[in-house]
Amino acid sequence: MTFVVALTLFVLAVFLGVELISKVPPTLHTPLMSGSNAISGITLIGALASAGTEHSSLTTVLAAGAVALATINVVGGFLVTHRMLGMFAKKR
Amino acid sequence: MSDELIQFGYLVAAVLFILGIRGLARPRTAVRGNKLGSLGMLVAVVVTLTDNDIIGYGAIVGGLVVGTAIGVLLATRVQMTGMPQLVALFNGFGGAASLLVAAAGFIEVLDVVEPDLETSVATAAALAIGGVTLTGSIVAFGKLQELVGGGAVASAPLRVLNIAVAVATIVFGVGLAADPARWWMWALVAVSLVLGVTLVAPIGGADMPVVIALLNSLSGLAAAAAGFILDNSLLIIAGSLVGASGLILTGIMCRAMNRTLVNVLFGSIESSGVTADADEVYAGRVTSSSADDVALLLETANRVAMVPGYGMAVAQAQHAVRDLTRALQERDVEVVFGIHPVAGRMPGHMNVLLAEAEIPYEQLLEMDTINPTFDRTDVVIVIGANDVVNPEARENPDSPIAGMPILDVDKARTVVVVKRSLSPGFAGIPNPLFAGDNTLMLFGDGRAAVEDMTKALAEL
Numbered sequence: 001m002t003f004v005v006a007l008t009l010f011v012l013a014v015f016l017g018v019e020l021i022s023k024v025p026p027t028l029h030t031p032l033m034s035g036s037n038a039i040s041g042i043t044l045i046g047a048l049a050s051a052g053t054e055h056s057s058l059t060t061v062l063a064a065g066a067v068a069l070a071t072i073n074v075v076g077g078f079l080v081t082h083r084m085l086g087m088f089a090k091k092r
Numbered sequence: 093m094s095d096e097l098i099q100f101g102y103l104v105a106a107v108l109f110i111l112g113i114r115g116l117a118r119p120r121t122a123v124r125g126n127k128l129g130s131l132g133m134l135v136a137v138v139v140t141l142t143d144n145d146i147i148g149y150g151a152i153v154g155g156l157v158v159g160t161a162i163g164v165l166l167a168t169r170v171q172m173t174g175m176p177q178l179v180a181l182f183n184g185f186g187g188a189a190s191l192l193v194a195a196a197g198f199i200e201v202l203d204v205v206e207p208d209l210e211t212s213v214a215t216a217a218a219l220a221i222g223g224v225t226l227t228g229s230i231v232a233f234g235k236l237q238e239l240v241g242g243g244a245v246a247s248a249p250l251r252v253l254n255i256a257v258a259v260a261t262i263v264f265g266v267g268l269a270a271d272p273a274r275w276w277m278w279a280l281v282a283v284s285l286v287l288g289v290t291l292v293a294p295i296g297g298a299d300m301p302v303v304i305a306l307l308n309s310l311s312g313l314a315a316a317a318a319g320f321i322l323d324n325s326l327l328i329i330a331g332s333l334v335g336a337s338g339l340i341l342t343g344i345m346c347r348a349m350n351r352t353l354v355n356v357l358f359g360s361i362e363s364s365g366v367t368a369d370a371d372e373v374y375a376g377r378v379t380s381s382s383a384d385d386v387a388l389l390l391e392t393a394n395r396v397a398m399v400p401g402y403g404m405a406v407a408q409a410q411h412a413v414r415d416l417t418r419a420l421q422e423r424d425v426e427v428v429f430g431i432h433p434v435a436g437r438m439p440g441h442m443n444v445l446l447a448e449a450e451i452p453y454e455q456l457l458e459m460d461t462i463n464p465t466f467d468r469t470d471v472v473i474v475i476g477a478n479d480v481v482n483p484e485a486r487e488n489p490d491s492p493i494a495g496m497p498i499l500d501v502d503k504a505r506t507v508v509v510v511k512r513s514l515s516p517g518f519a520g521i522p523n524p525l526f527a528g529d530n531t532l533m534l535f536g537d538g539r540a541a542v543e544d545m546t547k548a549l550a551e552l
Contacts, residue, residue: 001323003210010316013329016110017336024117026433026458027447029341029440033308034179035116035126036337039109040186040308042133042330043315045140046193046322051155052146056203059196064151066192071159072166073186078130079167080178081116085123087172087447 031084038077044070093142101139102326108132109330113337119453136326172448173405176304176438177236180229183307187225190314191281194218197321198277207272214320215272216265216280222314223284224261224291229307231292236300236437240293250294251358257287291357297437298479298518302345302356304438309338341439348433350485350495370522374514377527381534383544386471386508390545391552393470395426397462399499400442401435403476403511407538410449413475416546417451423549429455430462430472430499432480459499466503474501474509474525476538478517483525493519507531510541 024032047070050063093101109132115125141152170178198215201207207215234240260283268276295303312334319327346353390396398417404410417427429451435442443456457465466472474481477499484491485498501507502525509526513535516522525531534541 006320006328009325009328010332013332014336017333020113021337021340026440027443030438030444032116035129036334037179037182037308039129039330040312040315040334042327043190043193043318045136046318046327048140048152050196051151052148054148055200059199060151062192062196064155066189067155068159069185070189071156072163073182074133075160075163076167077182081126084444
């Protein structure tokens with residue numbers, strides 16, 4: 001992937017993100033934030049690749065730490081969002 | 093799995109993330125949106141694990157097991173009042189993970205070839221943003237958990253320090269980009285960790301919704317920057333989606349306080365001499381009341397509006413409020429809730445707390461919807477809110493909160509303010525509402541006071 005292609009993806013995704021989020025009702029601000037926070041744990045896949053490559057012991061230790069932290073972010077984020085949304089749903 | 097197939101898997105995951113975020117933005121589809129997002133993450137992780145470059149699974153399995161255990165524990169144990177802290181913590185972990193990924197990725201490149209400019213710049217960005225997100229989130233967590241003082245600090249030396257650390261971060265970042273070497277990298281990490289602390293430490297508790305939204309955005313941008321280092325399309329797409337959504341929420345929160353982001357980060361509310369002092373505002377004008385008197389008012393009311401603030405959450409009064417609401421509805425009193433956009437400690441926090449107490453979504457009215465209806469509201473009950481109902485914002489152009497959109501509760505026939513004392517809110521200014529002719533103060537703990545009202549109402 002060339003730099004320009006990467007930059008294109010970045011810019012298009014920013015515009016898409018803005019479109020997706022405009023006009024969200026305030027009720028959903030907290031779940032939206034914790035849900036999108038879980039998605040930002042996508043850095044997990046970078047951590048996995050790095051941890052599995054076993055380039056050197058330093059990078060493996062750094063990457064293993066990254067895997068653990070990103071997993072907390074991902075698992076905890078989706079789970080707590082689900083819990084919260086359950087509270088909105090149950091009284092309907 | 094071949095590289096081509098992995099890329100295809102990433103495309104599927106990216107689409108699932110987009111559908112997930114879109115779903116989360118609408119009440120009807122929110123649960124499904126969250127599931128689609130987590131499915132996307134599962135797809136991304138599974139295809140990554142089939143990468144032929146992965147030769148050892150020890151570190152991976154260890155990290156996944158530890159992370160899952162802690163994540164499940166945190167997510168299932170947290171109280172809804174503690175949501176802002178938890179989201180702050182998760183933001184910090186995400187930022188830290190991106191920082192570590194960037195560091196490991198950069199070292200891998202550095203050991204083999206001379207990194208190109210793109211890689212070095214992306215590394216500098218990922219390290220700086222990740223570092224600021226990590227320590228900034230930890231400080232925010234400490235403030236929300238009340239481990240450290242929550243007050244806003246505005247002082248010239250602090251501002252100078254802040255700018256100095258920010259400049260140092262930029263210098264070290266440029267240094268790393270120009271001369272890719274390990275020591276630049278560690279130096280940049282160190283200074284950006286300091287920047288996170290100096291940036292968030294002076295920001296007061298009232299501005300936390302803005303800070304959390306901003307940190308949310310930064311955690312996404314850190315992941316996107318890491319994607320540039322690793323040449324990973326999914327990291328770039330997912331990271332920038334989150335970065336954009338966090339920025340939008342940041343903007344919404346800033347507008348709700350009539351302040352700019354720069355003002356929140358560097359300005360802090362400054363109390364100028366023009367504000368009247370508390371004694372002048374309150375002397376002889378405050379009417380104290382009792383639960384029994386309020387119950388008599390409520391008994392004859394047609395329409396009652398509840399205005400909860402963070403104080404309601406601190407007093408754990410949301411269930412007591414629900415009971416009072418039901419008691420009133422049984423007497424055919426119309427009950428609505430007025431929710432200020434920054435009523436809680438993170439965007440939408442108050443709605444979550446009231447949902448937890450099973451108060452129907454339809455009864456929660458946004459500021460713009462409820463404001464025109466206060467003049468035909470018989471009783472407003474303000475519970476643990478202060479600055480967001482301060483008429484000074486509307487009437488006194490010299491007030492520190494001048495221009496901040498507020499709930500116009502003072503226009504109701506009677507305002508009952510449940511509060512421990514006359515102490516000021518986050519803005520640190522007296523509230524003339526408390527001294528209003530149509531205002532009754534009900535001093536005491538929020539939960540006990542609301543329970544007393546319900547009891548008194550039942551005895552009528």
